[in-house]
Amino acid sequence: MxxxxxxxxxxxxxxxxxxxxxxxxxxxxxxxxxxxxxxxxxxxxxxxxxxxxxxxxxxxxxxxxxxxxxxxxxxxxxxxxxxxxxxxxxxxxxxxxxxxxxxxxxxxxxxxxxxxxxxxxxDDQDYEEYKKQKRRTKERKLDLDDLHNSMFS
Ligand SMILES: [Zn+2]
Ligand SMILES: [Zn+2]
CATH class of the missing domain: 3.30.40.10 (Zinc/RING finger domain, C3HC4 (zinc finger))
Incomplete structure (x- = not known):
């Protein structure tokens, strides 16, 4: 958890x-x-x-x-x-x-x-890029959670 x-x-x-x-x-x-x-x-x-x-x-x-x-x-x-x-x-x-x-x-x-x-x-390119990365990290984390759930449930 x-x-x-x-x-x-x-x-x-x-x-x-x-x-x-x-x-x-x-x-x-x-x-x-x-x-x-x-x-x-x-x-x-x-x-x-x-x-x-x-x-x-x-x-x-x-x-x-x-x-x-x-x-x-x-x-x-x-x-x-x-x-x-x-x-x-x-x-x-x-x-x-x-x-x-x-x-x-x-x-x-x-x-x-x-x-x-x-x-x-x-209008902040850096920030838009940062947001994209943050979203990707979150998606990866969700994938891992799914994997974890499918393995342990
Ligand atoms: Zn007002
Ligand atoms: Zn609102």
């Missing part, structure tokens, strides 16, 4: 993290403006991202965010906690919605959804 640390080393962005931390961070970010502190805070909460900086989302992703007016009257942006306004609400591929301003600022710092942390494409 994989140890706690094995699992956490492979997956610095573990799915068991509370998204609340990220939202707290998002608010902090918007309160204090953009700054180097953000990266430090991000690392403090989530651990470093394989020894590299979490890249921002790609420019084209930020520019081409999907607009939506499909929200309930009392639905709020989880970053600023204000109600959505018509024609200034954006939706990520995971269907989480945010005010245009909030999510644009957010994605200029990191490439993950503040709610569920799915990753969006970046």
């Amino acid at each position: 994989a140890s706690y640390f094995d699992e956490h080393n492979c997956e610095p962005l573990g799915i068991d993290e509370q998204p609340d931390h990220l939202l707290h961070l998002a608010r902090l970010l918007l309160d204090s403006g953009l700054g180097a502190e953000f990266q430090l805070e991000f690392e403090r909460i989530f651990g470093d991202v394989g020894g590299r900086e979490q890249p921002r989302a790609s420019k084209s992703v930020i520019e081409n965010l999907r607009s939506t007016n499909e929200f309930n009257r009392d639905e709020k942006c989880s970053i600023c906690l204000k109600e959505f306004e018509k024609d200034s609400t954006k939706e990520l591929p995971c269907y989480h919605k945010f005010c245009e301003n909030c999510i644009k600022q957010w994605l200029q710092l990191v490439n993950t959804c503040p709610m569920c942390r799915i990753e969006l494409p970046t």
Whole structure:
């Protein structure tokens, strides 16, 4: 069985993290403006991202965010906690919605959804390569698990 640390080393962005931390961070970010502190805070909460900086989302992703007016009257942006306004609400591929301003600022710092942390494409070739390798390592690990299970079950 994989140890706690094995699992956490492979997956610095573990799915068991509370998204609340990220939202707290998002608010902090918007309160204090953009700054180097953000990266430090991000690392403090989530651990470093394989020894590299979490890249921002790609420019084209930020520019081409999907607009939506499909929200309930009392639905709020989880970053600023204000109600959505018509024609200034954006939706990520995971269907989480945010005010245009909030999510644009957010994605200029990191490439993950503040709610569920799915990753969006970046302009950072190195990081894209790193992600591919990480995925391959994970697949190999799954293969090994299968092999292990088929041998011992
Ligand atoms: Zn907002
Ligand atoms: Zn999301």
